[in-house]
Amino acid sequence: MADNDVLLSAAHWGLLDQVPTMVGATWSEVSVLTSLPPRTKKADPKLFKDPAVAAALAxxxxxxxxxxxxExxxxxxxxxxxxxxxxxxxxFAAAGNAPEAFVVTGDKRAIRALAAVHAQGLIPELTGRVMCLEQLLWHALSTLGPNELLRRVREYPDRDMATxxxxxxxxxxxxxQIEEGLTSYLKDLNQTSPELMARGHGCDGLGRLGAASP
Structure with missing residues (x-):
């Protein structure tokens, strides 16, 4: 399952093929919010910098x-x-009815908030099932190499300020150098939500960091 922010970034940066493969899946196994397809069909200018990006995503x-x-x-x-x-x-709640699914989100604020709920023991079913944009970028880096990743992302460099x-x-x-930069952002998520984040899929960065210290 992928949120709109990740999918829009991937579409602008030409990384759509990498979205499912980061967890060894195919697009027929990806689920999205029902609000995105109709807005993509209309090439909503609030979402897309160029109608060609919407046409590529559709x-x-x-x-x-x-x-x-x-759930x-x-x-x-x-x-x-x-x-x-x-x-x-x-x-996140839909993942409760798909126990093998991962949720890929570009919203770090939501991840940190979810981590706080997880720390209270309220959402154990999401343990190890949340992924972030930096993990997608790490996977893209490993498959495309640094030069091609830079070329694609720099087509729309303002899409994400952390990137x-x-x-x-x-x-x-x-x-x-790119791995070092990605790791610096992953360290923060590792500290706030070490049990929530998925490891061993799409990104070696979290695996390298290990579990956060209590």
């Missing part, structure tokens, strides 16, 4: 699996959290 969305119904008790535990928007709540800080607008960067 056939991928057409192959997606239906989103499972949100009622799980969504009840997430409701009222203003730092987890409704779309993220739906994705811009890591990759920059111009100049060369080695794989090691």
């Amino acid at each position: 056939p991928y969305l057409a192959r997606c699996a239906p989103l499972p119904d949100p 009622v008790s799980l969504i009840a535990r997430l409701q009222g959290r203003q730092d987890i928007d409704v779309g993220e709540q739906v994705l 811009l800080a890591i990759l920059g607008r111009t100049g060369s960067k080695s794989q090691a």
Whole structure:
């Protein structure tokens, strides 16, 4: 399952093929929020910098699996959290009815909020099942190499400010330099949500960090 933010970033950066492969899946196994396909069909300018990006995303969305119904008790535990928007709540709760699924989100605020709920023991079913944008970038780096990743992301460098800080607008960067930048962001998530984040899929960065210290 992937949230709109990750999918829009992947579409702008030409990384759509990497979204499912980061967990060894295919697009027919990806689920998305029902709000995204119609807005993609209209090439909503609030979402897309260029109609061509929407046109590139549309056939991928057409192959997606239906989103499972949100698990009622799980969504009840997430409701009222203003730092987890409704779309993220739906994705996280839908994962409750798809126990083998991962949730890939670009919303670090939501991840940190979810980690706080997880630390209270309220959402054990999401342990090890949440992934972030930096993990997608790590996977893309491993499959495309640094030069191609830089070329693609720099087509729309302002899409994500953390990614811009890591990759920059111009100049060369080695794989090691990019990994170092990604790791610096992953360290924070590792500290706030060590049990929540998925490891061993798409990104070696969290595996290298190990479990966070208590």
